[in-house]
Amino acid sequence: MTQREYFTEGEPLYFKFEQNREDFIVDEIPREFGGKGKNAIILVKKTDITTWDMIAAFARYIGIDAERIGYAGLKDKHATTTQYISMDAKYIFLLKRFEHKNIKILNITKDKYSIRMGDLVGNRFRIRLHNVDETMLHELQKRAKKITKYGVPNYFGYQRFGRDESSLQQAKDMISGELFIEDNKLKKFLISIYQSDLYNRWLQYRVALSKKENLEYLKLFEGDVYSDFKGKLFTPKNILTEDFLAQKVTPTGLLAGRSVYRARAKAREIEKKFDDEFLYTKGERREAVVFPKNITFKYAKSQQSVVVDFNLPKGSYATVVLEALSNRNLKAKKRKIF
16 A cells, blocks of 8 residues: 655654544534424434444334434544434434443434435544644644645545555455455445555655645646535636635545546546546545644643644545644554554
8 A cells, every 4th residue: 555645844743642432532514404304313422333333223223224324424433423313203202212332312303304425514523642742732733734724635544444454455356356256345345445545546646746846735737627625526727726725626536437527638647547447336536635624732731642623524534634744654553552
C-alpha cells in the first residue's frame, strides 16, 4: 500500500494516540428531520460495538430483518459514537423499553423518509492526544491553521485496508482471476478496497507533483473534474485555482469502474496511470481535498494531553487529519498506542 503524503512542513510529531471509548468520540451531523412521518429516527450512542452489530441488536429486539433498519454510515467500534438510524414508526413504543450495555437511545423523532447510506452532512470528532508538551501544542496549532486554509488530501485512511493489508492482496488476486470469491458482499467489499488503493496512489502522485513546485496545496490541471461540494461534478474550460483556494470547489479523484465521469486533457494523462477501465463495478468520483472545519484544541498541561475537536464531511477520515498534523503515517496495530 502506498504511503500517504502531505503538505505539512517540519519534523514528525510523535504524540500518542489510542482509539478507545474515552479518547475517540464521533458525533454524526445529520440532515434535518421534519418531526412527522412514518419513519422513526433514533439517535443512538454506542461504545465498543460496530454499527452492524448495533443494527443486529435492534433487529433481534424488534423482531425484524436488519435490512429494514436504515443508517447513514459505519462508525468505529473502538470509540464512543452517536449516529442516527431509522425504522418504521410503529416500533417507537417497543424502543422505549430497549436496553443494551453498549447502546443507549438518546432521542427519537419522526420523518417522512428513512435514513439511507450517505444520508448525513458529516461528523464531529473529539480526539485526545497524549504526550503533548507546550512546544508540540504550538506546532499542532500552527499546522491546523494551514490545513484549515489549504485543506488535507482526502485519502482513504489505514482502517480501509485492514491491519495487515491482506484485504488489498485478496482484492488484487480476485480481480486478476487467481482467487475465486463466491460471496457477493465480500466481492463488493474487496472491489472497493481495490478502488480505494488506486485512488490513494493517484492522490499521492498528485501531492508529490505539487510539492515539486513548492506548492502548499494540490496543483490543479487542465481537464480536472471538480465538485462543488453539493454533488455536482463538472469540467470547466479553465483551471479554477482561485475558486479552489476560496474553498468553493475541489478537484476529484477517480474510483475506477464503469459509467463514471473521467478527467480530460492533462488531468486524464495522470489519472489513466491509476485507472482500471476493465473493472466491471460502477465507478465514482471522490473529492480529492477535504477542508476540516472548526478546529479547536483543549490543552491539559498537567496531563500533557490535548483534545482536538473538528468537523469533517461524510466519508472522510479523522486519522488522515491526524496524519497531516503529525506529518507521518499511522498504522493499525491491534488497538495499541501509535
